[in-house]
Amino acid sequence: MKKIAILGAGPAGIEAAAVLAANNCPVTLFEKGQQPLCNITDKAFLFPNFADADEVAAALRAKLDNPNITLRCNTEVTQLMPSFIAGFQEENLTGTPVWKVNEELYDVVLLATGYTPFDAHRKEELGYGIYAGVHTSLEMEKMIREKKIVNSVGENPKRVVFLQCVGSRDEKSGNHYCSKLCCVTAVKQAIEVKKLLPECETYVFYMDLRMWGQHFEEMYRTAQQDYGVTFVRGRISEAGGTFDDRVQIKAEDTLLGRPLKMTSDLLVLMVGMEASKGTRQLSEMCHICGEYGFAQSLDPHLNDCRTQGRGLFVAGSCKRPMTLTDAINDGRAAACEILTSL
Numbered sequence: 253m254k255k256i257a258i259l260g261a262g263p264a265g266i267e268a269a270a271v272l273a274a275n276n277c278p279v280t281l282f283e284k285g286q287q288p289l290c291n292i293t294d295k296a297f298l299f300p301n302f303a304d305a306d307e308v309a310a311a312l313r314a315k316l317d318n319p320n321i322t323l324r325c326n327t328e329v330t331q332l333m334p335s336f337i338a339g340f341q342e343e344n345l346t347g348t349p350v351w352k353v354n355e356e357l358y359d360v361v362l363l364a365t366g367y368t369p370f371d372a373h374r375k376e377e378l379g380y381g382i383y384a385g386v387h388t389s390l391e392m393e394k395m396i397r398e399k400k401i402v403n404s405v406g407e408n409p410k411r412v413v414f415l416q417c418v419g420s421r422d423e424k425s426g427n428h429y430c431s432k433l434c435c436v437t438a439v440k441q442a443i444e445v446k447k448l449l450p451e452c453e454t455y456v457f458y459m460d461l462r463m464w465g466q467h468f469e470e471m472y473r474t475a476q477q478d479y480g481v482t483f484v485r486g487r488i489s490e491a492g493g494t495f496d497d498r499v500q501i502k503a504e505d506t507l508l509g510r511p512l513k514m515t516s517d518l519l520v521l522m523v524g525m526e527a528s529k530g531t532r533q534l535s536e537m538c539h540i541c542g543e544y545g546f547a548q549s550l551d552p553h554l555n556d557c558r559t560q561g562r563g564l565f566v567a568g569s570c571k572r573p574m575t576l577t578d579a580i581n582d583g584r585a586a587a588c589e590i591l592t593s594l
């Protein structure tokens with residue numbers, strides 16, 4: 253029986269584990285956190301249908317209830333490399349490498365170590381960590397989850413401004429790529445703010461609105477027409493504080509071609525997705541590290557779950573920014589590739 257390790261109990265890793273387990277392949281699923289699915293359980297609702305994030309997470313977690321799956325939480329994998337010598341010494345006499353995962357040997361490894369949110373401290377000019385009214389989209393999600401959206405003095409905000417593309421499509425942070433999900437997340441959060449606080453003015457500053465997915469465009473229209481969210485094409489160049497702990501924003505309206513200033517109770521930075529520390533470290537170790545630290549598949553069209561390492565597969569947002577739906581489908585695709593290879 254081949255030994256299979258899956259690194260990362262996010263949506264891609266869990267889906268792959270479930271498919272393999274259903275096909276009588278025992279898998280060990282490593283997760284460095286205390287619980288699986290931490291990138292879902294920190295959300296309130298999921299776009300585009302405003303599904304309850306906890307319910308989706310529970311449905312995914314239920315897939316782990318299979319005797320063929322061993323889940324090992326609080327276990328960080330810090331070592332991943334082929335081990336030819338060990339492979340020859342054990343039953344594998346074909347010369348195919350086995351993979352050393354920490355101190356254990358596996359025939360097949362699926363890297364599904366996911367992404368990490370961009371650290372907004374790196375955009376000093378936006379005042380995150382300096383001014384109390386500046387938050388990240390993750391912090392806004394937490395406020396929505398708790399149904400308690402408050403400004404820096406604990407009152408309901410009268411105005412909330414969202415800023416797109418923080419840490420993505422940006423020379424300064426070195427991330428030239430689009431994170432793909434933050435446009436629709438801003439629209440979703442703006443709607444949630446209006447649902448909870450109908451009197452609150454909400455503005456979204458954008459470079460381009462990339463509403464590419466099914467029902468995304470409809471959400472954007474709904475935000476404007478039914479909830480009165482205002483979209484401003486422009487960049488915020490600087491955020492500062494006011495004497496009463498609000499946020500002063502300097503921006504340019506690029507449609508009207510003029511600078512503008514504005515004060516807001518909250519400025520929400522829509523942070524992009526970066527390769528997680530584990531993704532960077534492990535993909536470097538096994539020589540599949542691609543652009544921006546994401547793991548690189550063999551071919552983005554025809555072989556997107558295989559890698560140049562035999563027996564080493566990749567799935568989910570360790571490869572690039574990806575929606576939850578895409579990550580689940582990719583985990584399933586990786587499991588099919590693994591089954592085929594076995």
Ligand code: SF4
Binds near residue numbers: 417421433524
């Ligand atoms: S999805 Fe939207 S906010 Fe996110 S990086 Fe792309 S264009 Fe910017």
